[in-house]
Amino acid sequence: MIFSNKLITWYLENKRFLPWRETKNPYAIWLSEIILQQTRVAQGLPYFEAFLNTYPTVTDLANAPEDDVMRLWQGLGYYSRARNLHATAKKVAYELNGNFPTNYKDLLTLKGVGEYTAAAIASIAYDEVVPVVDGNVFRVLSRVYGITSDISANSTKKEFQELAATLIPAEAPATFNQAIMDFGATQCTPKSPDCSVCPYINDCVAYATNQVSTLPIKLAKVKVKKRYLDFLIILDANGNTIIEQRTEKDIWQQLYQFPLIDSFKHNAEDINDYVKEKFDSLYIKEVLTLTNEAITHQLSHQKLHIKFWGVRVDNIPTDSTAWAELNKFGFPIVIHNFIKSLDLKTLIY
DNA sequence: AACCCGGGGGG
DNA sequence: CCCCCAGGGTT
Structure with a gap:
């Protein structure tokens, strides 16, 4: 042909x-x-x-x-x-x-x-x-020649330019x-092209293989939002901490976490003030940076930038949880891994 | 490579 | 309501 x-x-x-x-x-x-x-x-x-x-x-x-x-x-x-x-x-x-x-x-x-x-x-x-090579050329050539490359990828344009050449x-x-x-x-x-009157009806790979409706392939570009999560690991001298359950319609629903500062833009420059505001019953001795670089955690629609902060306190609510009991709760994997990696002795003294 | 830019029509 | 249109510039 x-x-x-x-x-x-x-x-x-x-x-x-x-x-x-x-x-x-x-x-x-x-x-x-x-x-x-x-x-x-x-x-x-x-x-x-x-x-x-x-x-x-x-x-x-x-x-x-x-x-x-x-x-x-x-x-x-x-x-x-x-x-x-x-x-x-x-x-x-x-x-x-x-x-x-x-x-x-x-x-x-x-x-x-x-x-x-x-x-x-x-x-x-x-x-x-x-x-x-425009949108029409992507469509025509991908169908006639059965090209299944993702046309939303920049590199694919070169492939079509070379074929068209x-x-x-x-x-x-x-x-x-x-x-x-x-x-x-x-x-x-x-x-819904009318392939019955198409001059390529006997040549078109997409027509022969029933891919006319699926070509060209344009992968749904998932909008990935950046999100900044700052978790507060509040600890008293006896190794008791505070966790809470996620109940909102959001990621990780029903799982547990440490008290959270959640933002779609980076803040967390003043953890001290925030903690004092939210937990004013706690006497804060010290706020420690536990993660220098934010931990990134990729979800399908969000890229999480996570930091953990240590908050040493003298008094803690009676509904606190002993650190050794945390394994009885379900945490998101990124928190679970952090708990495992943390040496509590560096926080309690 | 990802994001932004727009109004409009077809299905 | 979603997809796509004779894409290009910026970061």
């Missing part, structure tokens, strides 16, 4: 008619590519028309007040795109004599132009043979790049 032949045949019959395809003007092509970053064609189209009508040349855009540019961008989101757009227009107009860089490498130096956009402009405006025909890079994106946008859609 010659991938590009089928693709371009499909494209010639099914391509969308888009205004930036009617020109080789690098200004118009650059403008369209910036507008279309993470933006659907239907949403970007009116903005493209408005910008080109208001600023027919890159010099017009460069000469515009920034407020005007931002107002014209209003509603499109990702406003750094508009600021970079204006900055790049000024650079092209004032430093490059109004001429855009004419190759991939030099286009990359422009603000707001990354690997995808540089490849798009270089191929579409200047026929450089460099493949684009073997597929892009030297005589038609502009057509190929636009074709594969159109194909992804209208035929090989994210959900």
Whole structure:
């Protein structure tokens, strides 16, 4: 199977008619590519028309007040795109004599132009043979070739760039790049593509192996929060301490712990004051740092930074627990390990 | 490598 | 309500 032949045949019959395809003007092509970053064609189209009508040349855009540019961008989101757009227009107009860089490498130096956009402009405006890799390309190639790499991993982009580089025909890079994106946008859609009319129905690995709905693989990026836990090991001279049960709807529910200062940002700079406030019945003799470096403990959704503090007291509530009895309670493993590691003699004297 | 940046539409 | 959109910049 010659991938590009089928693709371009499909494209010639099914391509969308888009205004930036009617020109080789690098200004118009650059403008369209910036507008279309993470933006659907239907949403970007009116903005493209408005910008080109208001600023027919890159010099017009460069000469515009920034407020005007931002107002014209209003509603499109990702406003750094508009600021970079204006900055790049000024650079092209004032430093490059109004001429855009004419190759991939030099286009990359422009603000707001990354690997995808540089490849798009270089191929579409200047026929450089460099493949684009955008969300559509990830989807199309992962399905046709059955690639199961996680596309949310940065390293995966290189894998797709290398594959696409073997597929892009030297005589038609502009057509190929636009074709594969159109194909992804209208035929090989994210959900429920109509594979019955797909030219790759007899070639597609995902179709043959029933993976169309699961490719490309984009691992759910679990949001891992940082959390800072400071446990207070309160001890009297007889080796009695205080523990409490975790009852909140939270990690470690029903397990036991030492009294806790819990925060999502690092504090614990003044354990003394906190302890006096919370346990004012206790006479504090001394607060000791038991962990110089915080102990990190990785959970699925949280990264815990844990410190243990020793608090030596004279009197302790009668519901305290003897240190030797702690093994009768269930603790989170990170606390259990710390209890095991602690030499009590260093605290009681 | 992780995080932030946005408004919008499809399913 | 979740996912994704012709990604890039910053830390």
